[in-house]
Amino acid sequence: MDKFLFLVGEGFKNLWRFKITTITSIISVFMTLYLIGILFTIGDNSQKLIVYLRSKYKIEVFFKQEISDTKAQKLTQEIQKIPGIRSATNINRADAARIFKQQFGEDILTLLETNPLPASCVVNISRTQSSAIDIAPIIAEIKKIDGVDEITFQGRLISRIERYYDLLFKTLTGVAIVILLVTISIISNTIKLTFYIRADLVKALKLVGASNIFIKIPFIIDGILQGLIGALLASAALYGTIFAGNHFIAAMTNRIRISSDLFIGLWLTIVAVLIGMIGASRATAKLLK
Amino acid sequence: MIALENVSFSYKKWVGVTDVNLVVKRDEFTYIIGPTGSGKTTLMRLIYMDLFPDNGRVLINGYDTSRIKNRHIPRLRQNIGMIFQEYHLLSDRNLFANVALPLHVMGIKRNEIKETVAEILNEVGLYGKESHYPNELSGGEQQRACIARALVKRPEIILADEPTGNLDPITAYDLMELLDTINGEGTAVFMASHNYTLIRDRGHRIIQIQEGKLRA
Incomplete structure:
Protein backbone atom coordinates (compact mmCIF):
# COMPACT_ATOMS: atom_id res chain seq x y z
CA MET A 1 0.00 0.00 0.00
CA LEU A 53 -36.44 10.76 -42.11
CA ARG A 54 -36.57 6.99 -42.40
CA SER A 55 -39.88 6.99 -40.57
CA LYS A 56 -41.15 9.05 -43.50
CA TYR A 57 -39.93 6.58 -46.13
CA LYS A 58 -42.99 4.95 -47.59
CA ILE A 59 -43.27 2.11 -50.09
CA GLU A 60 -46.74 1.51 -51.52
CA VAL A 61 -47.37 -1.96 -52.90
CA PHE A 62 -50.44 -2.44 -55.12
CA PHE A 63 -51.75 -5.95 -55.59
CA LYS A 64 -53.29 -7.23 -58.80
CA GLN A 65 -57.03 -6.58 -59.35
CA GLU A 66 -57.97 -10.22 -58.96
CA ILE A 67 -56.37 -10.50 -55.50
CA SER A 68 -59.01 -10.78 -52.82
CA ASP A 69 -58.83 -8.90 -49.51
CA THR A 70 -58.04 -12.16 -47.67
CA LYS A 71 -55.21 -12.98 -50.06
CA ALA A 72 -53.96 -9.38 -49.86
CA GLN A 73 -53.84 -9.75 -46.07
CA LYS A 74 -51.65 -12.86 -46.46
CA LEU A 75 -49.36 -11.14 -48.98
CA THR A 76 -48.95 -8.21 -46.59
CA GLN A 77 -47.85 -10.62 -43.86
CA GLU A 78 -45.39 -12.17 -46.31
CA ILE A 79 -43.97 -8.73 -47.17
CA GLN A 80 -43.54 -7.92 -43.47
CA LYS A 81 -41.16 -10.88 -43.12
CA ILE A 82 -38.62 -9.38 -45.61
CA PRO A 83 -35.44 -8.24 -43.84
CA GLY A 84 -35.18 -4.44 -43.50
CA ILE A 85 -38.95 -3.97 -43.22
CA ARG A 86 -40.30 -2.64 -39.93
CA SER A 87 -44.05 -2.85 -40.67
CA ALA A 88 -46.53 -3.44 -43.47
CA THR A 89 -50.09 -2.17 -43.17
CA ASN A 90 -52.75 -3.79 -45.29
CA ILE A 91 -55.25 -1.57 -47.12
CA ASN A 92 -58.22 -3.50 -48.46
CA ARG A 93 -60.35 -2.34 -51.35
CA ALA A 94 -62.97 -0.70 -49.10
CA ASP A 95 -60.24 1.18 -47.23
CA ALA A 96 -58.78 2.29 -50.56
CA ALA A 97 -62.19 3.71 -51.57
CA ARG A 98 -62.43 5.52 -48.23
CA ILE A 99 -58.97 7.04 -48.71
CA PHE A 100 -59.94 8.07 -52.25
CA LYS A 101 -62.98 9.88 -50.86
CA GLN A 102 -60.88 11.61 -48.20
CA GLN A 103 -58.34 12.77 -50.75
CA PHE A 104 -60.61 13.68 -53.70
CA GLY A 105 -63.98 14.35 -52.01
CA GLU A 106 -65.74 11.94 -54.36
CA ASP A 107 -67.17 8.49 -53.64
CA ILE A 108 -65.76 6.22 -56.32
CA LEU A 109 -68.61 3.70 -55.91
CA THR A 110 -71.18 6.40 -56.69
CA LEU A 111 -69.14 7.55 -59.68
CA LEU A 112 -68.40 4.16 -61.29
CA GLU A 113 -70.85 1.90 -59.46
CA THR A 114 -68.01 -0.47 -58.85
CA ASN A 115 -64.73 -0.28 -56.92
CA PRO A 116 -61.77 -0.46 -59.36
CA LEU A 117 -59.18 0.23 -56.64
CA PRO A 118 -56.91 -2.73 -55.85
CA ALA A 119 -55.94 -3.90 -52.38
CA SER A 120 -52.54 -2.59 -51.37
CA CYS A 121 -50.17 -2.26 -48.46
CA VAL A 122 -47.99 0.50 -47.04
CA VAL A 123 -44.52 -0.61 -46.07
CA ASN A 124 -42.31 1.14 -43.51
CA ILE A 125 -38.64 0.20 -43.41
CA SER A 126 -36.38 -0.31 -40.39
CA ARG A 127 -35.05 3.05 -39.28
CA THR A 128 -32.56 2.49 -36.46
CA GLN A 129 -29.65 0.77 -38.21
CA SER A 130 -26.45 2.85 -38.24
CA SER A 131 -25.38 1.98 -41.78
CA ALA A 132 -27.11 3.26 -44.87
CA ILE A 133 -30.27 1.51 -45.96
CA ASP A 134 -30.22 0.06 -49.47
CA ILE A 135 -33.80 0.12 -50.70
CA ALA A 136 -33.20 -1.80 -53.97
CA PRO A 137 -32.94 -5.33 -52.49
CA ILE A 138 -36.15 -4.74 -50.50
CA ILE A 139 -37.99 -3.67 -53.65
CA ALA A 140 -36.59 -6.69 -55.54
CA GLU A 141 -37.83 -9.04 -52.80
CA ILE A 142 -41.31 -7.50 -52.86
CA LYS A 143 -41.43 -7.76 -56.66
CA LYS A 144 -40.74 -11.50 -56.42
CA ILE A 145 -44.02 -12.05 -54.55
CA ASP A 146 -46.74 -13.40 -56.80
CA GLY A 147 -49.77 -11.07 -56.81
CA VAL A 148 -47.79 -7.80 -56.60
CA ASP A 149 -48.74 -5.50 -59.44
CA GLU A 150 -47.02 -2.16 -58.85
CA ILE A 151 -44.65 -0.61 -56.32
CA THR A 152 -44.30 3.13 -55.76
CA PHE A 153 -41.58 4.71 -53.61
CA GLN A 154 -39.35 7.79 -53.49
CA GLY A 155 -36.33 5.81 -54.64
CA ARG A 156 -34.05 8.64 -55.70
CA LEU A 157 -34.72 10.75 -52.62
CA ILE A 158 -34.20 7.85 -50.23
CA SER A 159 -30.94 6.76 -51.83
CA ARG A 160 -29.67 10.35 -51.80
CA ILE A 161 -30.45 10.80 -48.10
CA MET B 1 30.08 -13.37 -3.23
CA ILE B 2 31.49 -11.76 -6.41
CA ALA B 3 33.16 -13.99 -8.99
CA LEU B 4 34.25 -13.12 -12.49
CA GLU B 5 35.27 -16.08 -14.64
CA ASN B 6 37.19 -15.39 -17.86
CA VAL B 7 35.18 -12.24 -18.40
CA SER B 8 35.71 -10.20 -21.56
CA PHE B 9 33.70 -7.27 -22.75
CA SER B 10 34.23 -4.96 -25.72
CA TYR B 11 32.48 -1.74 -26.64
CA LYS B 12 31.89 -1.07 -30.32
CA LYS B 13 35.15 0.80 -30.82
CA TRP B 14 37.37 -0.21 -27.93
CA VAL B 15 38.07 -3.03 -25.51
CA GLY B 16 36.48 -2.82 -22.04
CA VAL B 17 38.01 -5.73 -20.17
CA THR B 18 39.80 -8.87 -21.33
CA ASP B 19 39.79 -12.31 -19.72
CA VAL B 20 39.22 -11.11 -16.16
CA ASN B 21 39.24 -13.67 -13.34
CA LEU B 22 38.44 -12.33 -9.89
CA VAL B 23 36.84 -13.44 -6.63
CA VAL B 24 35.77 -11.04 -3.88
CA LYS B 25 34.82 -12.68 -0.60
CA ARG B 26 32.16 -11.65 1.90
CA ASP B 27 33.41 -8.87 4.26
CA GLU B 28 36.38 -8.18 1.97
CA PHE B 29 37.50 -4.64 1.10
CA THR B 30 39.00 -4.66 -2.40
CA TYR B 31 40.50 -1.77 -4.28
CA ILE B 32 40.83 -1.81 -8.00
CA ILE B 33 43.25 0.77 -9.25
CA GLY B 34 44.25 1.85 -12.69
CA PRO B 35 44.44 4.92 -14.91
CA THR B 36 41.40 6.52 -16.47
CA GLY B 37 40.05 4.31 -19.26
CA SER B 38 41.70 1.16 -17.93
CA GLY B 39 38.38 -0.68 -17.45
CA LYS B 40 37.47 0.00 -13.79
CA THR B 41 34.00 1.35 -14.52
CA THR B 42 33.35 -1.41 -17.06
CA LEU B 43 34.13 -3.93 -14.34
CA MET B 44 31.70 -2.20 -11.96
CA ARG B 45 28.98 -2.13 -14.61
CA LEU B 46 29.51 -5.82 -15.29
CA ILE B 47 29.13 -6.54 -11.57
CA TYR B 48 25.80 -4.71 -11.22
CA MET B 49 24.72 -6.18 -14.55
CA ASP B 50 24.39 -2.95 -16.44
CA LEU B 51 26.61 -4.68 -19.00
CA PHE B 52 26.83 -8.36 -19.85
CA PRO B 53 30.09 -10.09 -20.76
CA ASP B 54 30.78 -11.13 -24.35
CA ASN B 55 32.67 -14.13 -22.95
CA GLY B 56 32.83 -15.72 -19.50
CA ARG B 57 30.37 -15.05 -16.69
CA VAL B 58 29.84 -12.93 -13.60
CA LEU B 59 28.39 -14.49 -10.46
CA ILE B 60 26.92 -12.23 -7.77
CA ASN B 61 25.17 -13.65 -4.71
CA GLY B 62 24.02 -16.67 -6.71
CA TYR B 63 22.93 -14.68 -9.77
CA ASP B 64 24.73 -15.71 -12.96
CA THR B 65 25.00 -13.37 -15.97
CA SER B 66 24.76 -16.31 -18.34
CA ARG B 67 21.38 -17.35 -16.96
CA ILE B 68 19.79 -14.35 -15.25
CA LYS B 69 16.45 -13.07 -16.55
CA ASN B 70 15.91 -9.34 -16.98
CA ARG B 71 13.19 -9.27 -14.35
CA HIS B 72 15.64 -10.57 -11.71
CA ILE B 73 18.19 -7.78 -12.19
CA PRO B 74 16.31 -5.26 -9.99
CA ARG B 75 16.33 -7.78 -7.13
CA LEU B 76 20.07 -8.28 -7.57
CA ARG B 77 20.62 -4.52 -7.46
CA GLN B 78 18.55 -4.15 -4.30
CA ASN B 79 21.35 -6.04 -2.61
CA ILE B 80 24.13 -3.87 -4.01
CA GLY B 81 24.81 -0.30 -2.89
CA MET B 82 26.38 1.93 -5.50
CA ILE B 83 28.45 5.07 -5.00
CA PHE B 84 29.72 7.20 -7.86
CA GLN B 85 32.10 10.06 -8.37
CA GLU B 86 29.17 12.07 -9.77
CA TYR B 87 26.82 11.69 -6.85
CA HIS B 88 23.62 11.10 -8.87
CA LEU B 89 21.50 12.75 -6.20
CA LEU B 90 18.12 14.09 -7.31
CA SER B 91 18.33 17.86 -7.21
CA ASP B 92 14.58 18.40 -6.78
CA ARG B 93 14.35 16.26 -3.63
CA ASN B 94 15.71 16.89 -0.20
CA LEU B 95 18.23 14.67 1.52
CA PHE B 96 15.55 12.60 3.24
CA ALA B 97 13.72 11.87 -0.04
CA ASN B 98 16.99 11.00 -1.80
CA VAL B 99 18.08 8.55 0.87
CA ALA B 100 14.59 7.09 1.24
CA LEU B 101 14.26 6.29 -2.48
CA PRO B 102 15.65 2.70 -2.36
CA LEU B 103 13.32 1.90 0.55
CA HIS B 104 10.27 3.07 -1.41
CA VAL B 105 11.41 0.83 -4.26
CA MET B 106 11.61 -2.10 -1.85
CA GLY B 107 8.10 -1.35 -0.58
CA ILE B 108 9.11 -0.55 3.03
CA LYS B 109 6.43 1.09 5.19
CA ARG B 110 6.55 4.85 5.74
CA ASN B 111 7.19 4.70 9.50
CA GLU B 112 9.97 2.23 9.03
CA ILE B 113 11.48 4.41 6.29
CA LYS B 114 11.56 7.40 8.65
CA GLU B 115 13.39 5.44 11.33
CA THR B 116 15.85 3.77 8.96
CA VAL B 117 16.74 7.01 7.16
CA ALA B 118 17.30 8.84 10.46
CA GLU B 119 19.52 6.00 11.62
CA ILE B 120 21.61 5.93 8.45
CA LEU B 121 21.98 9.73 8.31
CA ASN B 122 23.24 9.57 11.86
CA GLU B 123 25.74 6.90 10.80
CA VAL B 124 27.16 9.01 7.96
CA GLY B 125 27.13 12.23 9.99
CA LEU B 126 24.29 14.00 8.20
CA TYR B 127 21.64 13.82 10.91
CA GLY B 128 19.70 17.09 11.11
CA LYS B 129 20.16 17.89 7.43
CA GLU B 130 17.18 15.85 6.21
CA SER B 131 15.40 18.83 4.71
CA HIS B 132 18.46 20.16 2.86
CA TYR B 133 18.53 19.93 -0.91
CA PRO B 134 21.69 18.59 -2.66
CA ASN B 135 22.76 22.08 -3.74
CA GLU B 136 22.71 23.12 -0.08
CA LEU B 137 25.25 20.42 0.83
CA SER B 138 29.03 20.50 0.38
CA GLY B 139 30.76 18.01 -1.97
CA GLY B 140 31.74 15.80 0.97
CA GLU B 141 28.20 15.91 2.35
CA GLN B 142 26.76 15.03 -1.04
CA GLN B 143 29.06 12.03 -1.25
CA ARG B 144 28.01 11.02 2.27
CA ALA B 145 24.41 11.36 1.17
CA CYS B 146 25.23 9.08 -1.74
CA ILE B 147 26.76 6.57 0.69
CA ALA B 148 23.69 6.85 2.92
CA ARG B 149 21.47 6.08 -0.07
CA ALA B 150 23.64 3.06 -0.90
CA LEU B 151 23.67 1.83 2.71
CA VAL B 152 20.08 2.45 3.68
CA LYS B 153 18.91 -0.87 2.24
CA ARG B 154 21.65 -2.69 4.16
CA PRO B 155 23.27 -4.25 1.09
CA GLU B 156 25.77 -7.07 1.21
CA ILE B 157 28.00 -5.38 -1.36
CA ILE B 158 29.04 -1.75 -1.87
CA LEU B 159 30.41 -0.79 -5.27
CA ALA B 160 32.21 2.54 -5.16
CA ASP B 161 33.40 3.99 -8.45
CA GLU B 162 35.96 6.74 -7.80
CA PRO B 163 33.98 8.01 -4.79
CA THR B 164 36.73 10.43 -3.78
CA GLY B 165 37.32 11.82 -7.26
CA ASN B 166 35.60 15.15 -6.60
CA LEU B 167 36.65 15.57 -2.96
CA ASP B 168 39.47 17.44 -1.27
CA PRO B 169 42.11 15.25 0.49
CA ILE B 170 40.69 15.69 4.01
CA THR B 171 37.13 14.93 2.99
CA ALA B 172 38.40 12.03 0.90
CA TYR B 173 40.24 10.64 3.94
CA ASP B 174 37.07 10.97 6.09
CA LEU B 175 35.12 9.13 3.41
CA MET B 176 37.66 6.30 3.35
CA GLU B 177 37.31 6.01 7.12
CA LEU B 178 33.55 5.79 6.72
CA LEU B 179 33.84 3.03 4.10
CA ASP B 180 36.25 1.19 6.42
CA THR B 181 33.65 1.34 9.20
CA ILE B 182 30.96 0.05 6.85
CA ASN B 183 33.22 -2.80 5.80
CA GLY B 184 33.94 -3.54 9.45
CA GLU B 185 30.21 -4.09 9.96
CA GLY B 186 30.25 -6.94 7.42
CA THR B 187 29.61 -5.29 4.04
CA ALA B 188 31.91 -6.21 1.18
CA VAL B 189 33.33 -3.08 -0.48
CA PHE B 190 34.65 -3.07 -4.02
CA MET B 191 36.12 0.32 -4.77
CA ALA B 192 37.65 1.69 -7.95
CA SER B 193 40.19 4.47 -7.69
CA HIS B 194 43.13 5.96 -9.52
CA ASN B 195 44.43 7.62 -6.36
CA TYR B 196 47.00 5.09 -5.12
CA THR B 197 48.33 7.28 -2.33
CA LEU B 198 44.91 7.43 -0.73
CA ILE B 199 44.55 3.66 -0.45
CA ARG B 200 48.03 2.16 -0.23
CA ASP B 201 48.38 2.23 3.57
CA ARG B 202 44.93 0.96 4.48
CA GLY B 203 45.88 -2.70 4.50
CA HIS B 204 43.27 -3.93 2.06
CA ARG B 205 43.57 -6.02 -1.06
CA ILE B 206 44.62 -4.01 -4.11
CA ILE B 207 44.11 -5.19 -7.68
CA GLN B 208 45.60 -3.35 -10.60
CA ILE B 209 43.91 -3.02 -13.97
CA GLN B 210 45.51 -1.74 -17.13
CA GLU B 211 44.11 -1.71 -20.65
CA GLY B 212 41.31 -3.98 -19.50
CA LYS B 213 43.54 -6.66 -18.02
CA LEU B 214 44.14 -7.41 -14.35
CA ARG B 215 47.74 -7.35 -13.16
CA ALA B 216 49.00 -9.22 -10.14
Missing part, protein backbone atom coordinates in the same frame (compact mmCIF):
# COMPACT_ATOMS: atom_id res chain seq x y z
CA ASP A 2 2.84 2.41 0.91
CA LYS A 3 4.56 1.54 -2.35
CA PHE A 4 1.36 2.25 -4.28
CA LEU A 5 0.83 5.58 -2.52
CA PHE A 6 4.44 6.52 -3.27
CA LEU A 7 3.94 5.78 -6.98
CA VAL A 8 0.65 7.70 -7.14
CA GLY A 9 2.32 10.60 -5.33
CA GLU A 10 5.17 10.53 -7.86
CA GLY A 11 2.63 10.70 -10.70
CA PHE A 12 1.02 13.81 -9.18
CA LYS A 13 4.43 15.35 -8.50
CA ASN A 14 5.47 14.80 -12.15
CA LEU A 15 2.39 16.74 -13.18
CA TRP A 16 3.31 19.63 -10.90
CA ARG A 17 7.07 19.59 -11.54
CA PHE A 18 6.70 19.93 -15.31
CA LYS A 19 3.92 22.45 -15.40
CA ILE A 20 4.65 23.93 -18.83
CA THR A 21 4.79 20.63 -20.75
CA THR A 22 1.83 19.34 -18.75
CA ILE A 23 -0.30 22.41 -19.48
CA THR A 24 0.58 22.21 -23.18
CA SER A 25 -0.41 18.57 -23.25
CA ILE A 26 -3.64 19.18 -21.31
CA ILE A 27 -4.61 21.98 -23.72
CA SER A 28 -3.99 19.63 -26.67
CA VAL A 29 -6.03 16.88 -25.04
CA PHE A 30 -8.78 19.37 -24.20
CA MET A 31 -8.95 20.65 -27.78
CA THR A 32 -8.94 17.24 -29.40
CA LEU A 33 -11.51 15.80 -26.98
CA TYR A 34 -13.71 18.85 -27.40
CA LEU A 35 -13.55 18.29 -31.15
CA ILE A 36 -14.39 14.60 -30.69
CA GLY A 37 -17.31 15.63 -28.48
CA ILE A 38 -18.58 18.02 -31.15
CA LEU A 39 -18.23 15.31 -33.81
CA PHE A 40 -20.05 12.87 -31.55
CA THR A 41 -22.88 15.36 -31.01
CA ILE A 42 -23.15 15.99 -34.76
CA GLY A 43 -23.18 12.22 -35.35
CA ASP A 44 -25.76 11.65 -32.60
CA ASN A 45 -28.06 14.38 -33.91
CA SER A 46 -27.73 13.29 -37.52
CA GLN A 47 -28.54 9.73 -36.41
CA LYS A 48 -31.74 11.05 -34.80
CA LEU A 49 -32.50 13.03 -37.97
CA ILE A 50 -32.00 9.97 -40.17
CA VAL A 51 -34.29 7.92 -37.90
CA TYR A 52 -36.94 10.63 -38.34
CA GLU A 162 -28.87 7.43 -47.29
CA ARG A 163 -25.78 8.20 -49.36
CA TYR A 164 -25.22 11.54 -47.61
CA TYR A 165 -25.77 9.97 -44.21
CA ASP A 166 -23.32 7.19 -45.01
CA LEU A 167 -20.72 9.71 -46.16
CA LEU A 168 -21.21 11.80 -43.01
CA PHE A 169 -20.97 8.74 -40.77
CA LYS A 170 -17.75 7.54 -42.44
CA THR A 171 -16.20 11.01 -42.40
CA LEU A 172 -16.99 11.56 -38.73
CA THR A 173 -15.59 8.14 -37.81
CA GLY A 174 -12.43 8.75 -39.84
CA VAL A 175 -11.84 12.21 -38.39
CA ALA A 176 -12.45 10.92 -34.84
CA ILE A 177 -9.91 8.11 -35.33
CA VAL A 178 -7.30 10.54 -36.68
CA ILE A 179 -7.90 12.89 -33.75
CA LEU A 180 -7.58 10.04 -31.26
CA LEU A 181 -4.29 8.92 -32.80
CA VAL A 182 -3.00 12.50 -32.73
CA THR A 183 -3.98 12.80 -29.05
CA ILE A 184 -2.20 9.54 -28.19
CA SER A 185 0.86 10.83 -30.00
CA ILE A 186 0.73 14.18 -28.14
CA ILE A 187 0.48 12.51 -24.73
CA SER A 188 3.14 10.01 -25.70
CA ASN A 189 5.54 12.80 -26.72
CA THR A 190 4.86 14.81 -23.58
CA ILE A 191 5.61 11.77 -21.44
CA LYS A 192 8.76 11.11 -23.50
CA LEU A 193 9.85 14.68 -22.87
CA THR A 194 9.17 14.31 -19.14
CA PHE A 195 11.04 11.03 -19.25
CA TYR A 196 14.10 12.66 -20.83
CA ILE A 197 13.98 15.51 -18.33
CA ARG A 198 13.70 12.93 -15.56
CA ALA A 199 16.61 10.86 -16.86
CA ASP A 200 18.38 11.41 -13.51
CA LEU A 201 15.44 9.92 -11.62
CA VAL A 202 15.14 6.98 -14.01
CA LYS A 203 18.86 6.30 -13.67
CA ALA A 204 18.74 6.58 -9.86
CA LEU A 205 15.74 4.26 -9.72
CA LYS A 206 17.45 1.68 -11.91
CA LEU A 207 20.57 1.82 -9.75
CA VAL A 208 18.66 1.23 -6.53
CA GLY A 209 16.90 -1.79 -8.01
CA ALA A 210 13.58 -0.48 -9.28
CA SER A 211 11.84 -2.72 -11.78
CA ASN A 212 10.71 -1.30 -15.13
CA ILE A 213 7.09 -1.37 -14.05
CA PHE A 214 7.95 0.61 -10.89
CA ILE A 215 9.65 3.25 -13.07
CA LYS A 216 6.77 3.31 -15.54
CA ILE A 217 3.83 3.65 -13.16
CA PRO A 218 4.33 7.33 -12.16
CA PHE A 219 4.63 8.27 -15.85
CA ILE A 220 1.48 6.31 -16.69
CA ILE A 221 -0.36 8.01 -13.80
CA ASP A 222 0.91 11.31 -15.17
CA GLY A 223 -0.53 10.45 -18.61
CA ILE A 224 -3.86 9.40 -17.12
CA LEU A 225 -4.10 12.62 -15.10
CA GLN A 226 -3.36 14.71 -18.19
CA GLY A 227 -6.12 12.88 -20.04
CA LEU A 228 -8.51 13.22 -17.12
CA ILE A 229 -8.02 16.96 -16.69
CA GLY A 230 -8.28 17.48 -20.46
CA ALA A 231 -11.52 15.43 -20.52
CA LEU A 232 -13.11 17.35 -17.65
CA LEU A 233 -12.35 20.66 -19.37
CA ALA A 234 -13.59 19.33 -22.74
CA SER A 235 -16.83 18.01 -21.17
CA ALA A 236 -17.54 21.33 -19.51
CA ALA A 237 -16.84 23.21 -22.76
CA LEU A 238 -18.99 20.78 -24.75
CA TYR A 239 -21.99 21.04 -22.43
CA GLY A 240 -21.52 24.81 -22.52
CA THR A 241 -21.47 24.83 -26.33
CA ILE A 242 -24.61 22.67 -26.58
CA PHE A 243 -26.39 24.87 -24.03
CA ALA A 244 -25.36 28.04 -25.87
CA GLY A 245 -26.28 26.47 -29.23
CA ASN A 246 -29.77 25.57 -28.01
CA HIS A 247 -30.19 29.03 -26.51
CA PHE A 248 -29.25 30.57 -29.88
CA ILE A 249 -31.54 28.23 -31.85
CA ALA A 250 -34.43 28.79 -29.41
CA ALA A 251 -34.30 32.48 -30.25
CA MET A 252 -35.06 31.60 -33.90
CA THR A 253 -37.27 28.51 -33.73
CA ASN A 254 -38.56 26.10 -31.14
CA ARG A 255 -38.90 23.16 -33.58
CA ILE A 256 -35.23 22.21 -33.60
CA ARG A 257 -33.07 21.42 -30.60
CA ILE A 258 -29.55 20.01 -30.33
CA SER A 259 -29.88 16.88 -28.28
CA SER A 260 -26.94 15.79 -26.16
CA ASP A 261 -26.02 12.45 -24.72
CA LEU A 262 -26.04 12.86 -20.94
CA PHE A 263 -23.12 10.47 -20.63
CA ILE A 264 -20.91 12.14 -23.22
CA GLY A 265 -18.73 13.61 -20.45
CA LEU A 266 -18.29 10.15 -19.00
CA TRP A 267 -17.43 8.70 -22.42
CA LEU A 268 -14.91 11.46 -23.07
CA THR A 269 -13.33 10.80 -19.67
CA ILE A 270 -13.07 7.08 -20.34
CA VAL A 271 -11.57 7.76 -23.78
CA ALA A 272 -9.14 10.29 -22.28
CA VAL A 273 -8.00 7.95 -19.52
CA LEU A 274 -7.47 5.20 -22.07
CA ILE A 275 -5.53 7.38 -24.48
CA GLY A 276 -3.52 8.81 -21.57
CA MET A 277 -2.65 5.32 -20.49
CA ILE A 278 -1.86 4.10 -24.01
CA GLY A 279 0.21 7.22 -24.78
CA ALA A 280 2.25 6.94 -21.58
CA SER A 281 2.73 3.16 -21.88
CA ARG A 282 3.88 3.60 -25.46
CA ALA A 283 6.42 6.28 -24.51
CA THR A 284 7.83 4.43 -21.50
CA ALA A 285 7.95 1.08 -23.29
CA LYS A 286 10.14 2.61 -26.01
CA LEU A 287 12.42 4.39 -23.55
CA LEU A 288 12.84 1.52 -21.11
CA LYS A 289 13.69 -1.09 -23.76
